[in-house]
Amino acid sequence: MHKTVFALAFAMLMLAQPNAARAAGLGLTCAKADVMNSKWGVPITFRFEGDAKEVTLNVSGSFGDFALPARRVEMPIDANETGEAIDAVAKARVKLPALADLEACAAKAAGAGKVENDELLNARDSCLRKLEPAADGVDAVAQIRLGFTGPPDGSGEDAFVVFKLRYDGASQQAGPLSAVEAFPAQCTLQK
Numbered sequence: 001m002h003k004t005v006f007a008l009a010f011a012m013l014m015l016a017q018p019n020a021a022r023a024a025g026l027g028l029t030c031a032k033a034d035v036m037n038s039k040w041g042v043p044i045t046f047r048f049e050g051d052a053k054e055v056t057l058n059v060s061g062s063f064g065d066f067a068l069p070a071r072r073v074e075m076p077i078d079a080n081e082t083g084e085a086i087d088a089v090a091k092a093r094v095k096l097p098a099l100a101d102l103e104a105c106a107a108k109a110a111g112a113g114k115v116e117n118d119e120l121l122n123a124r125d126s127c128l129r130k131l132e133p134a135a136d137g138v139d140a141v142a143q144i145r146l147g148f149t150g151p152p153d154g155s156g157e158d159a160f161v162v163f164k165l166r167y168d169g170a171s172q173q174a175g176p177l178s179a180v181e182a183f184p185a186q187c188t189l190q191k
Contacts, residue, residue, distance in 0.1 A: 009031050028146060028159050031186035033062045039129055044184055046146055046161065048086055057088045057144060063165065063182070064137055066092040068144065088102040091168055094140045096180060097131035101169045105131060124177050139168040158189040 027047035034040035044061030047071060057070040070088035089144040096102075105127035110119045167178040 004092040017047055027058075027190045028161065028187045029190050030061075030161060030184035030188075031168050033163075033184055034182040035124070035185045036183060041183060045190075046144070047190075048146070049119060055086060057086065057146075059092075059142070059144070061097065064093065064095040066094065066142070068142055069093060070144070086144075088142065088144045092140060093137040094141045094142065094165055095133035096138050096140065096165065096167070097128065098134040098138060099171065099178060101134075102127055103172050106177055117191055120177060124180075128180065140165045141168050156186070157187050161187060 018047075027045060029045045031043055032041045033044035040062045042062050044059070044063070045172040047058045047060075048055045049058075050056055050070075053072050055070045055072065057068045059066055059068070068088040068090040070086050072088050073085055097105075102124065106120055106123040109123035109126055141165070143162070143164040147160045147162075148191060161184040163184055165180045165182075169178075169179075171178045
């Protein structure tokens with residue numbers, strides 16, 4: 001439902017603006033970078049600038065300050081309609097704990113013996129709440145999709161954000177520890 005509403009609203013927002021306005025700096029400010037991890041319960045901002053298709057997505061908040069090349073792309077709504085999204089996938093230097101520290105903490109928290117992926121994920125999440133980011137940050141691949149929900153729907157949000165970070169380094173453990181997903185909330189459109 002959110003994707004459908006987003007695509008339609010984003011397409012209407014983009015079509016309603018002249019090309020000059022499309023290139024002007026627009027952005028989202030989310031009151032919380034993540035709803036699950038209280039450490040990341042602080043604002044995060046996504047600003048996008050560029051021409052009709054190519055944009056630069058600037059991210060600022062608890063994961064650091066970095067810029068990614070991004071594109072406005074068509075996104076299917078249903079069989080007869082398409083909308084647009086802003087998608088970015090690129091390497092960035094981000095504020096996360098070192099992967100080796102996260103893996104060691106998660107392995108210790110999950111315990112000895114055969115450990116299921118769910119136990120590792122729960123241990124990883126617990127460790128992300130405890131560990132400090134590496135002093136110089138870490139290399140990661142950031143995957144971000146921005147979507148607008150359109151006219152007020154009573155939720156108090158103008159947009160949704162898909163935000164995933166994958167460590168760009170060799171993992172010492174098999175399993176899902178090298179990926180971190182944040183769930184930004186209370187996102188409002190800023191001009």
